[in-house]
Amino acid sequence: MQFDAHIPGGPLTEKWDRHRFELKLVNPANKRKFEIIMVGTGLAGGSASASLAELGYRVKTFCIQDSPRRAHSIAAQGGINAAKNYTNEGDSVWRLFYDTVKGGDFRAREANVYRLAQLSNNIIDHCVAQGIPFARDYGGLLANRSFGGAQVARTFYARGQTGQQLLLGAYSALMRQVAAGMVTLFPRREMLDLVIINGQARGIVVRNLINGEVESHAADAVVISTGGYGNIYYLSTNAESSNVGAIFRAYKKGAMFANPCFTQIHPTCIPHTGDHQSKLTLMSESLRNDGRVWVPHNPGDIREPQNIPEEDRDYYLEQKYPSFGNLVPRDVASRAAKTQCDAGRGVGLTRCAVYLDFADAIKRDGKDIIAKKYGNLFDMYELITDDSPYEKPMMIYPASHYTMGGLWVDYNLMSTIPGLFVLGEANFSDHGANRLGASALMQGLADGYFIIPYTIGGYFAGTELSPVSTEQAAFKDVTQSANESIAKLMSIKGKRTVDNFARELGQIMWNYCGMSRNDEGLKKAMKQVKDLRAEFWENVLVPGTDGDYNKSLEKAGRLADSLEFAELMIHDALDRTESCGGHFREESQTEEGEAMRNDESFSHVSVWEYEGSDTIPKFHKEPLVFENVELSQRSYK
Amino acid sequence: MKKLSKTISITLKVWCQRGPDDKGHFETIGAQNISVHMSFIEMLDTVNEQLTLEGKEPIAFDNDCREGICGTCGAVIDGQAHGPQKATTLCQLHMRKFSDGDTIVVEPFRARAFKVIKDLVVDRSPFDKIIQAGGYISVNTGGAPDGNAIPIPQEVAEKAMDAAACIGCGACVAACPSASAMLFVSGKISQLALLPQGKPEAARRALNMVHTMDACGFGNCSNHRECENACPKELSIINIARLNRQFFKASFFSDLA
Numbered sequence: 001m002q003f004d005a006h007i008p009g010g011p012l013t014e015k016w017d018r019h020r021f022e023l024k025l026v027n028p029a030n031k032r033k034f035e036i037i038m039v040g041t042g043l044a045g046g047s048a049s050a051s052l053a054e055l056g057y058r059v060k061t062f063c064i065q066d067s068p069r070r071a072h073s074i075a076a077q078g079g080i081n082a083a084k085n086y087t088n089e090g091d092s093v094w095r096l097f098y099d100t101v102k103g104g105d106f107r108a109r110e111a112n113v114y115r116l117a118q119l120s121n122n123i124i125d126h127c128v129a130q131g132i133p134f135a136r137d138y139g140g141l142l143a144n145r146s147f148g149g150a151q152v153a154r155t156f157y158a159r160g161q162t163g164q165q166l167l168l169g170a171y172s173a174l175m176r177q178v179a180a181g182m183v184t185l186f187p188r189r190e191m192l193d194l195v196i197i198n199g200q201a202r203g204i205v206v207r208n209l210i211n212g213e214v215e216s217h218a219a220d221a222v223v224i225s226t227g228g229y230g231n232i233y234y235l236s237t238n239a240e241s242s243n244v245g246a247i248f249r250a251y252k253k254g255a256m257f258a259n260p261c262f263t264q265i266h267p268t269c270i271p272h273t274g275d276h277q278s279k280l281t282l283m284s285e286s287l288r289n290d291g292r293v294w295v296p297h298n299p300g301d302i303r304e305p306q307n308i309p310e311e312d313r314d315y316y317l318e319q320k321y322p323s324f325g326n327l328v329p330r331d332v333a334s335r336a337a338k339t340q341c342d343a344g345r346g347v348g349l350t351r352c353a354v355y356l357d358f359a360d361a362i363k364r365d366g367k368d369i370i371a372k373k374y375g376n377l378f379d380m381y382e383l384i385t386d387d388s389p390y391e392k393p394m395m396i397y398p399a400s401h402y403t404m405g406g407l408w409v410d411y412n413l414m415s416t417i418p419g420l421f422v423l424g425e426a427n428f429s430d431h432g433a434n435r436l437g438a439s440a441l442m443q444g445l446a447d448g449y450f451i452i453p454y455t456i457g458g459y460f461a462g463t464e465l466s467p468v469s470t471e472q473a474a475f476k477d478v479t480q481s482a483n484e485s486i487a488k489l490m491s492i493k494g495k496r497t498v499d500n501f502a503r504e505l506g507q508i509m510w511n512y513c514g515m516s517r518n519d520e521g522l523k524k525a526m527k528q529v530k531d532l533r534a535e536f537w538e539n540v541l542v543p544g545t546d547g548d549y550n551k552s553l554e555k556a557g558r559l560a561d562s563l564e565f566a567e568l569m570i571h572d573a574l575d576r577t578e579s580c581g582g583h584f585r586e587e588s589q590t591e592e593g594e595a596m597r598n599d600e601s602f603s604h605v606s607v608w609e610y611e612g613s614d615t616i617p618k619f620h621k622e623p624l625v626f627e628n629v630e631l632s633q634r635s636y637k
Numbered sequence: 638m639k640k641l642s643k644t645i646s647i648t649l650k651v652w653c654q655r656g657p658d659d660k661g662h663f664e665t666i667g668a669q670n671i672s673v674h675m676s677f678i679e680m681l682d683t684v685n686e687q688l689t690l691e692g693k694e695p696i697a698f699d700n701d702c703r704e705g706i707c708g709t710c711g712a713v714i715d716g717q718a719h720g721p722q723k724a725t726t727l728c729q730l731h732m733r734k735f736s737d738g739d740t741i742v743v744e745p746f747r748a749r750a751f752k753v754i755k756d757l758v759v760d761r762s763p764f765d766k767i768i769q770a771g772g773y774i775s776v777n778t779g780g781a782p783d784g785n786a787i788p789i790p791q792e793v794a795e796k797a798m799d800a801a802a803c804i805g806c807g808a809c810v811a812a813c814p815s816a817s818a819m820l821f822v823s824g825k826i827s828q829l830a831l832l833p834q835g836k837p838e839a840a841r842r843a844l845n846m847v848h849t850m851d852a853c854g855f856g857n858c859s860n861h862r863e864c865e866n867a868c869p870k871e872l873s874i875i876n877i878a879r880l881n882r883q884f885f886k887a888s889f890f891s892d893l894a
Contacts, residue, residue, distance in 0.1 A: 051778040066699065067765050069805055070707040086785065122781075129781035131774045131834045133798040140788030156784075158798060164706055165801060172773035179769040187762070210754060239701040273674040278682055279703045380705065383722075383729045384676075449778045497689050499682070543689045549697050549755045552689065 003256065003607070005622060006410040007111045012628050016115045019411065020454055024461030031056035034460050037204055037219040039191045039246055041068030043163070043441055044424025045225030046170035047448030053177035055453055060217060061174065062186045062206060064226075064241045069171040072227060072239040073444060076163025077284035077377070079147055079155035080127075080441040082120035087144050089152040093117045098629055099150060100439060103329055104404070104432020105581035105597060106631050107259070107605070109624065111411060112429045119446040124156055126449060130169040134158050148285050148437020149329045149636070155438045160284055160376045166441055170448070189215070190554060191246040192482040194222060194253045194420065195474050201420035202468045205478045207486070209554060212547040214482050216470040221456060224250060225423040225448070228403035230263065232562050232569065233514065234506020236400035237269060237282040243558040244565050247407050247426050251568075255415040256620065257608045258408035258428035260565070261573035264435055264582045265515045266401030267333035270384055271353040280399035281384060283356075283377055285437050288326045288333070290361035290370065291394065293317050295354050299344030305355055305393045316340060324636040331434045331582045331595070332636060334398035338515050339593070341397070348395045357393035398515060402440060404431040404582065405572070408607050408622070412455035413447060418463065421456060423447035428605070433581025486546050489556045494539030498555045501536050505529065505559070509566055513573050518586040522574045526567060533563040564613055571608070571617060578602040590633075599631050644670045645737040649684065651696055652744045657752050663742075666696075673733040677720065678703060678710060680732055697756040705729040705869060708804030711811070712757045713744040718808035718867040726806065726869040746811035750818070750854040761807050763853035764821060770849035771842035772825040774834050793831055800827035800879075802870040809864035809872075815856030820864035822850050823880035824872050830883050840891035843883035 008019040026034070034057050038049045041063040049061045049068075065071060083096040096117040101108055124142070128134065134156050135143040147155035158165040177183040188209040195203035195216065203218040229244035230236040251257045268287060269280045294315045296308055317336060318325045328336075337354045340346060347353050362370050367390060371378070378389045385395070406428040407415050413429070414421050424444040431439065469475075512525035536559070544550045579588040579595035580602065588596045605622040646669045654661030668684050675683065678700050685695035700710035705726040712727055714720035720730040735741065743757065751759040789797075803824035810818050826843055829835030835842070858877055865874045888894055 047778075054777045065701060065707070065709060066761060067805065069765075069768075070701055070709050072702060072707070074707050075702045075704055084784070122779075124784045125781040126776070126778060128784040128787060129774065129776045129834055131797075131829050131832050133794050133801050133828065133832070134784075135798075136789055136791045136794040138791050140790050140794075141785045158801075161706070161802065164804070165798075168801065172768060173776075173778075175765060175768045176773045176775060178765075185765070187765075237704075239707060240703060241701055274672050276672055276675045276679050276683055278676075278679050281704045379724075380729075383705075383725060384731070386731070386733060453778065497686055499686060541689060543692070544694045549758060551697065552685075552695060 003408070003416050003620065003622070004410065005109065006412060007109065008411065012110060012114050015111050016118060023454055023458035026457045026461050028056055032058060034058065035060065035219040036456065037217060037222045038062065038225070039204065039223065040071065040225040040227065040426070041171070041174065042071035042073035042225060042227055042424060043167055043170055043444030044448040045223070046071065046167065046174050047445050048223060048225065048423055048452045049183055050170060050173035050177050051449050051453045052456065053180070053182035059177070059183045060186065060219060061183050062189045062191065062204070064188070064190050064209070066187050068174055068185065068187065069168060071167060072242050073167045073441070074164045075237070075239065076441055077160045077282065078286045079145065079157035079162045079438040080123065080166065081147070081150070081154050081438040082124045082156060082442070083117055083154060084121055084124060086142060087153045091152040091154050095152070096120060096154065100430070100436060101432065101629050102634060103149070103436040104434055105595070105634060106432065106599070106603070106626065107580050107624065108430055108432030110626060110628055115451070116430050116443060116446050119450045120442050122450055123442060123445045127166060127169055130173065132158060132165045132169045145286065146289060149324060149327045150436070160374070163441060166445065170445070191226070192249065193478045194250045195478050196253055196417060197468050197472065197474050198466060200418045200465065203470065203475060205475070205482050207482070210549055212545070212550065214479050214486070216475040216479050218468045218470050218475070220465050221419045221421065221459065223421040223423060223452065224407070224426055226426050228406065228425040229565065230400040230403050232506065232566060233400040233510045234503050235272060235277060235280050235510070237266060237280055240279070243561070245558050245561045247422070248561045248565050250407060250415065250417070250420060252610050253417065254610065255417045255420055256408040257405070257568060258605050259405040259572065260569045260608065261513070261576060261583055262404035262433050262581065263400060264330060264402040264404060265334045265398045267330055267337055267398050268356065268396045269399035269401070270381065271348055271350060271395050271397040273349060281380070282399070282401060283381060283394065283396060285330065287356060287374060287377060290373070291326065291356040291358050292360060293326050293354055293356055295340045295345040295347060305347070305357070314345070321636045328636045329434060329436065334515055335584060337398055353395040353397045355393035356396045358389055359393070362390065402435055404428065404433060404435055408605070412458065413451055414455070414459065419459065421452060423452060433583055485557070486553070489540065489542050489553060489560070490546050492538065492540050492542070494541050496539050497541055498552055498559055501532065501540060502555070502559050505532055505562060505566060508532070509569070513570055516584050516586055517573050519574065522570050526570045529563065529566045529570065536560070536563055568608060568617060572606055575606060575619065576602055597633065643673045645673060645732065645735060647671060647735060647738070648740040650740060650742045651756070653696070653756055654753050656755060661753070671732050673731065675732045676703065676728050677714070677730045677732065678728045697758050699758050700728055703728040706804060708806035711746050711806045711808055713746060713811055715742050718746065718811040719869055724869055724871050746807050748810045748816035748855070750816065751807060751810065759807070761805070763855070764805050764807065764818070766853055767818065767822055767846055767849050768825065770845040771838065772846060774829060775838060787833055789832060797828045797831040800824045800831065800872065800876050803872055804870055806869060808867040808869060810855065812863040812867035813856065814861055814863065815859050817858045817864070818850050818855040819858040819877050819880065820868060820872055820874065822846050823876035826883055827876040827879045830879065839883060840887035840893050843880065843887045844893055847884050
C-alpha cells in the first residue's frame, strides 16, 4: 500500500497557510448535506464536534461515558502550552516547535509540529473567549508557568485543573450545538467496529451500554478521538474506560498503526500499595518546579525521611543533570527513578518509590505560597496516602500515562482509510517518541478546533460519496460479527475474571515492554501474551447477561483487543533496536546509560498494517525528513 | 511507617435494582480482608470479583477516572452522598475511614430527576439538558481576540474558578431534601456571570437554565445547605445567592423579562 503524508510544499513557516488556501472548500449551504460521526468527546473530539457543527455540518457524537463532560481529558492537571511570549523570555512559535521536536527525540514530523506551535496561540484566545478561568496576575493578565522541562514559562493553567476547565469549555460549546439541533448525542455507547463501503469509512457499529443493543450508524465520514492505550499496563493514570478498542478495530479494518511502542511513563505518580490497586494517580509534574527528588545514598536505609541527614541523601537528578535538575523531561526522570529503585535505593512500603521533597521550598517561600501553588495536589496526595506533603516528602514512582503511538494519519489527520480521521492522543502525529508536559491539551484542541474543520472540508469537496444506509449488507455483516464476538465472550464461562487476566497482561507489558526493553525480554513477553490470549478465550468468566448494563462484559471486549494489540506493541519495540524518547532499548545506550538514537537506521515512523490476528503485521516506513532542525543527541546535563 | 497488611472486615447493605421499573431491595454482602489502603471503589471491585467467582452478578456502579475529577462515581454511604469524608468523591474515600466490623449502607443518588438504571447507576442526563439551556458563552471557533485583550481582576478569575470547579457528580442533588440542582446550576451561572465574556448572555442564561432545571423535575432550594456539605469540590452556596440575584435581575429588569 502506498501512503503519502501530504505535507504541503514550500517553507515550513508557510506550509499551513498554503495548505489552507489549497484545500477545497464546501459551500456553506452544502455543509448541512454532510453527516459526520464523531467517536469520543475529550478535548479533541469535543472541540471537533462543536466546531464542525458550528460550520453547519450535521454531527452525531458518541461517547463511552454517561456524559461528554467526563472524558478523561478532564484529569489533565498541569496546563497547556502556547507560544505567546507574554513573559518576554524570548519564546516564539519557532522555539515551541523546536522544543517539541527535540523533546520528541526527533521522531515527529516537522510540518505537523510547526503547525501545532502556530495554532497554540489561537487555542488560548479561543479558550479565554469561552470563559475558561485561567490563572491571572494581579494586573488581570494571563499568568504563565514553566512546566515539564521548558526553559521558558509558556504554560497557561487553571489551578491544577486545566484539563477539566478546557474540557468543560469544549463540552459547553458542544452542548450549545446539541441545543441548536446540529449535534445528536449518543452517550454510553462503545464503538465496536468501523463500516467501510467502497473503500471509504461510512459508519460505525456501537454497543449501547445500558441495554446491550448493538446499533449501527451511517455517515459521510468518521472521526475517531478515543484517546490512548495506556491501560494496556493495567496500572496506569488512565480512566477505567480508556481503551484501545476503537482504534484497534479500525486498524483491523485497514487503518495503519504508527509507532505503537512509543508510550510515556510519567515520573510523578503516587506509588502503588498492594494487589487491590486499580489505578495510579498522577501528581502534576509542575510539582517538580519546587520539589526536589532524592533517595537515600545507602540501599536499605529505612529511616523516616526526616531522620535522614543531608549527607545521606542523593539528589540524583540535580547531580546528574545540573542544568535541568529536577525538570528533566518525563522519560529521563522516569528512567532515573527506576534505576535508583533497581539499585535497591527505593523507599516506601514496596521499595518502589523516590522522594519528592518540598521542605526547602517551604523554608524558602513559606507554606502559604507553596499551598497556593500546589494546595489541591497536596490535598489529593493526603487523601490517597494519609500523609501530608507539608510535613513529609511525597513518595512518587513512574506510571503509564500517555501513548504517543496511534493510528497513522497524514497532514490532514486522515488515516489510511479514506474518510476515517483520527484526532488527539488516538493518532500518532505530533509528539514523536516522547511528549512534553502541557502538550497533550494543546494537540487535542489544535486538532479539534483548528485543523479538522478545514481538512474534512477538503475531503468532502474532493470526494465522490455514494448514498449509504444502515440497511446495506456492509452494516448487517459488521453488526452480526459484533454480536457473535459478544456471544462468544458470554459463552466461555471459565474460571478467571476479566480483571484477573487484565492484571497479568499489564504485568507482562510493564516488565518487558515498559520503561526499559530488551530483545530477550520482548521475545519472552510475546510468548507470554500469546499464551495468555489463548487461555483468555478458553477460561474467561463473564457474569450477567449481554442485554444489560454489564461492566464485566465491556471490560472483556476491551481486554480481547488489548491482548492482540499487545503483540503489535511488542513487534514494534522489537523492530526498533534504537533507543529514543520513551522507548529505551537497553542494547542502545551511551556509556552513561542515556538513550542512544540511531538516526541512520531509525529516522522514520514505523507503520504497521494488519494481516490477520495470528500473522505478523506488515511493516511500512514513513521516512522523517528534517530540513529545519539539526538532529542532536538530547542532553539535559 | 504504616503497615501494608492492615485489613478490616465489613458488611455491606447494598441497594440492588434490576432496572428503572424494578422495586429494588437491599442485599447483604460480607467483605473480608479489605485493605485499609483501598478506595471505596476498589473495595467494591474486590467484592465484585468475589461475587463473580461465586457465580453471582456483580454490583453495578459507575466510575471512571478514580481520581475525583470526572464526576462519574457516586453513591450514598450511610446516608451521606460520597460518604463521611468532607470534600471527597467516592473514588477518593479510603477504607481507612471505616472500622473493622462496620456495617455500611450503600445506596444510589436518589432524586426524582435521576432515574435508577441499575443498582447504584443513575441517569444524570438532566444535567446535560440544563447546560444545553445556556451553560456556555456563544462564541464560535475562530475570531477570538488576543487572550490578554480582556483583563480580568485576579480575584474575579479566582471566584470564577471556585464556581467552575463543579464536577457534575450530582451529590448536591442526592443530599438535598428537595432534590434541588441549585448548587450545580449556580456553579455554571456564577462562573459565566462573573467573567466579562459571559455578561452579554447572563440574563438569558439565568432564565433558561433555571426553567430547564424546573422542567427536569429538580426541586427548589430550601436553604438546608446539605448540598454544600456534600459537594466534593466544596462549591459554596454563595453561588446560589449569585444565581438568585442573576435570576431575579433577569426576571424583573432585563429585556427578556
